[in-house]
Amino acid sequence: MMSDINGRVSIRFLDVGDTEDMLNLMLRNRELFEGVSPARNESYYTREVQAKSIENGVRQKEEDKRYAFGIFLNATGQLIGDISLFEVQRGPHQKCILGYSMDQAHNGKGYMSEAIQLVMKFAFEEVGLLRVEAGVMPRNVGSMRVLEKAGFQREGLARKLLEINGVREDHVVFAMLAEDYLGK
Known part of the structure; x- marks a missing residue:
């Protein structure tokens, strides 16, 4: 479990014991998440598919391809979101993409900003990445604010990057960049 001394949230790698909590998080926030995520079929919202997704995350961590964390409230231990580093590229790239989601009941409280700081520490100090990218639809102002607050730099617009609904x-x-993070 990774947490700051004064932090309100912790992150840790998801494991199959988190299946039920992850399923409930997805079901509670289905409408919100579907508005900003690629299409998911109905089976996505089943225990079996959530367990398989977590198992895939564990395997991909071992293969240095993806690092999937749950975001937990320190006060209660409740799973309130997820955050991952995916499409890890080594060699000359040394980069990945950041993805995250937060239970709408906990939006706007600064929890995601804390979680991003923890995952950036992991990315740059523990697994030696040099660049972490994130993409946000222009209408998702809150998510852009979270990234800017965390120290991400806006680089441009990727036209028609991803199919959503x-x-x-x-x-x-x-x-x-690692130098941005380490220079703080």
């Missing part, structure tokens, strides 16, 4: 959506591209 059958529509190719533009995404504002953000990045943080």
